Amino acid sequence: MADFLDILLSRWRFLSSSEKLLMRDVCGSSEALAGLNKAEIETIIGRRLRIEKDSIKKTVDDAQNAQKILAVDGIKCLFFEAKDYPAQLAEIFNPPYALYYRGELPNWDRPGIAVVGTRLASGSGIDAAFRLGFELGQRGLPVVSGLAMGIDSAAHAGCCKAGGHTIAVLGSGPDRIYPAVNRKLAVEILSAGGAIVSEYLPGEEPRRHHFPERNRLISGLSRGVVVVDAPGKSGALITADFALEQGRDLYVHSAGLRASGTHERLDRMIFDGAPVIDDAEQIFRDWGIILEKRLPEPVENDNITSGQAGIRMAELLSDELAGKNIKFNGNYFRRACYESSYSINS
The missing domain is CATH 3.40.50.450 (Rossmann fold)
Known part of the structure; x- marks a missing residue:
């Protein structure tokens, strides 16, 4: 189960990610963090905050609600210092302290x-x-x-x-x-x-x-x-x-x-x-991704006479039902199944 300390810090969007890490080190526990007032937070981070005094209490309530949802809905969370946190995201300015997600993240062996x-x-x-x-x-x-x-x-x-x-x-x-x-x-x-x-x-x-x-x-x-x-x-x-x-x-x-x-x-x-x-x-x-075969082209269905149209559309529908084609926005696309060598220039 996710640590309430991290959930609360991720809710404090008035702090940068580096400031959240500082607060984590200084406070050490969710109880100590939740008990801070605005002035105490400002002393720790060394700058003034443009937030209302009572907004701290609201963030605690929001974090408690989120923790309940995480426990019930099976939503996963990934915090900044986790080993699986996406490396390419960690390098940007002010990366998110936490990622909440449903489903499965890729292993990032191929670039997004x-x-x-x-x-x-x-x-x-x-x-x-x-x-x-x-x-x-x-x-x-x-x-x-x-x-x-x-x-x-x-x-x-x-x-x-x-x-x-x-x-x-x-x-x-x-x-x-x-x-x-x-x-x-x-x-x-x-x-x-x-x-x-x-x-x-x-x-x-x-x-x-x-x-x-x-x-x-x-x-x-x-x-x-x-x-x-x-x-x-x-x-x-x-x-x-x-x-x-x-x-x-x-x-x-x-x-x-x-x-x-x-x-x-x-x-x-x-x-x-x-x-x-x-x-x-x-x-x-x-x-530098090497292709052994061209990517699938849209299936051509123009330049046909009215007499051929019915036959052609029947062929397209048959291929769609067989999984050879897919249809989107009125156009057909041909599936391609193949393997190819894969390398990327850095």
Whole structure:
């Protein structure tokens, strides 16, 4: 069972991760920590806090509630000093003191790739994100995103359909799926062996300021970030900024450039050196992942006469039922089963 001391410290978001480690060393027990007042905390960390005096009591109540949920719902937790804490996340500025998660985290022997973009995505953007997630899933690379509508959902769905490992990072507790319409997708992610991850305590509801904060985790868990279909006010651009700050590889998908509306930030990323990609194979080449066979292409179903249409659709449906094809957003994708050599340039 998780130590209440660590649960409470993870709730104290008015402290940085380094300050939480200091408080842990100084206090040594949850009783000593919970008994501190604002002035005593300020003395230990050496700075003033911008919090209300009674907010300390509320955090204790929140942590006690979270501990009960952890015991009942089987939610797992991973604290900063644990040996299994993701190394790539530990190296970012102000990493989360704790990760609360449902499902299974990957062993990170292969790098994660974040696929992000707008909630109000174009059809071409949705197709591109699904295909990218599908290709990455087939290659065994974890796909990281935020479970939002639009690009995030398509990337998660594509990875799940390919039998891959996808990680959804929430702006709420791991037991509070947001948006609620994606609860079915969350179940699919867990059923496929993926994970629902959050730095927020179980029971915490989503709040507006949580989402920019969680974006640093999306990039932090990944080696590279692909921005798909992100107009000027998209939160995905915040993730792109974190990617640059954290030294991650940043890519722009061509589907976003074809979408209607403004994409000045995408143009700026490209000007600053972000490669434009059409599929996952270009990332693999960039990273030195050797392919023995091309990735599966969408099944072509155009340029057929009306007389052939019924036959062709029957063939596609038959292949779908046989597990050879999958269908998403009106398009069919062909499954590919193969092995290949795998090496990554550092």
